[in-house]
Amino acid sequence: MKVDLTYPETNVALLSIEVDTDQIDKARQSVHREMATRYNIPGFRRGKAPLAVVQRFVGTGFFDQELLDRLISDAYPAALAQTKIEPVTQPELDLTHWQAGEALQFTAKVTTKPAVKLGQYTGLEIPRPEPVVADEAVEQDLESMRQAFAQLVEVDDQTPLANGSVAVIDFKGFVDGEAFAGGEAEAYPLELGSGSFVPGFEDGLLGAAVGEERDVKVTFPAEYAGELGGKDAVFKVVVKGHKRREMPAVDDEFARKAAPLAGLKADDDFGIDSLRQEIRRRLESAAARRVATEFEDAVVGKVTELAEMELPEVMIERAVDARRSEYEEMFRRNGANLDQYMAEQQMTEEILRTNMRPAAIESVRRELVLEAIGKAETIAASEQEVDERIRTFAQLRNEEPAQIRERLTANDGIEQLRDEITRRKVIDYLVGAQVAVAATETTEPTSDAAK
Numbered sequence: 001m002k003v004d005l006t007y008p009e010t011n012v013a014l015l016s017i018e019v020d021t022d023q024i025d026k027a028r029q030s031v032h033r034e035m036a037t038r039y040n041i042p043g044f045r046r047g048k049a050p051l052a053v054v055q056r057f058v059g060t061g062f063f064d065q066e067l068l069d070r071l072i073s074d075a076y077p078a079a080l081a082q083t084k085i086e087p088v089t090q091p092e093l094d095l096t097h098w099q100a101g102e103a104l105q106f107t108a109k110v111t112t113k114p115a116v117k118l119g120q121y122t123g124l125e126i127p128r129p130e131p132v133v134a135d136e137a138v139e140q141d142l143e144s145m146r147q148a149f150a151q152l153v154e155v156d157d158q159t160p161l162a163n164g165s166v167a168v169i170d171f172k173g174f175v176d177g178e179a180f181a182g183g184e185a186e187a188y189p190l191e192l193g194s195g196s197f198v199p200g201f202e203d204g205l206l207g208a209a210v211g212e213e214r215d216v217k218v219t220f221p222a223e224y225a226g227e228l229g230g231k232d233a234v235f236k237v238v239v240k241g242h243k244r245r246e247m248p249a250v251d252d253e254f255a256r257k258a259a260p261l262a263g264l265k266a267d268d269d270f271g272i273d274s275l276r277q278e279i280r281r282r283l284e285s286a287a288a289r290r291v292a293t294e295f296e297d298a299v300v301g302k303v304t305e306l307a308e309m310e311l312p313e314v315m316i317e318r319a320v321d322a323r324r325s326e327y328e329e330m331f332r333r334n335g336a337n338l339d340q341y342m343a344e345q346q347m348t349e350e351i352l353r354t355n356m357r358p359a360a361i362e363s364v365r366r367e368l369v370l371e372a373i374g375k376a377e378t379i380a381a382s383e384q385e386v387d388e389r390i391r392t393f394a395q396l397r398n399e400e401p402a403q404i405r406e407r408l409t410a411n412d413g414i415e416q417l418r419d420e421i422t423r424r425k426v427i428d429y430l431v432g433a434q435v436a437v438a439a440t441e442t443t444e445p446t447s448d449a450a451k
Contacts, residue, residue, distance in 0.1 A: 118306075147245070168188070223341075262279065
């Protein structure tokens, strides 16, 4: 088979493919055998009818079309392997010569992955802040633990409600004088100042006493789910009780009670200082992980910034499609609908896709750069690494590794797994190949010691 490769446009390859008569004869014999077996031809056992008989039975035109399809479907991937191009679109096929007894000639036009011209990707000075945990962060986590052990105690009925009060209320909501579904409850405990209700609702109860009835007027936010978004409502509220949270003292006894929240077993020597140390250790660990992730992202971003390429539009559009699907799934998980949200925001599909485009372009550029560096540095997943990952999956799912491998193989998952491992190795290589320099600013982690 002869293949001539040209590039009529940037990122567009034109393969001129010629299949010789020997290959055509072999393919004809294969199609003949399959059709002779497939059809019950009178006067012959299955698989035994001669070529001419099979052609007459199915029709010469149909037979030749099957033969042509077979030749092209075999020759095209072989041409890709021979030229080592990587198409990102299905080929546009053009039959240029197809005569009995002569070579088959056709062209395949495809959009390809762009050539990536790598810039400097080692020895770059990348800012990396030191993970810092402030004392305030430790105390904030400690306060969260105290909240978990707080007890509600009754407050005198004459004491007016204030921020921090837990009001026990009956309420019923109305829009345009009509009660709406889900807008009522009895003996509902609501902590004022928590922001857990519609804006304005909690403020409307400040100063009320037990037994008091109030009409609280609110406006639902425009983005509120369902039909209530942007509408005015009135809640008829009766204050049935008044409680407050009584926090435990910050002492050794509290520390021993709170220790399980930090995954610790507390003996008699465990005290409040031990708990603070554990909180700090966990916050420092979380901060180190976050800084490492941010540094990794900065490294990949900088290396990508220094690379040059011209992205085919089809790759950008596919990346936008993927991001839109991710958004749809995110909205679905939160019980909402992306299309409905777009309508409420008066956002067209064109605007949505335009907004997503910059991030989609950056995502495609990063993946192509990582792939190019992997090839340049001969970084690839080994079979041992693939096997180890499969064994890990099997242990997590309590399955046999062979079951995992069979399932992955059936869904092209082995190649995806190999690509994922390779990508991780390339990123690790890049992170280790840079020069981390002190950042001008430090960051403080969010609290997670109680998780």
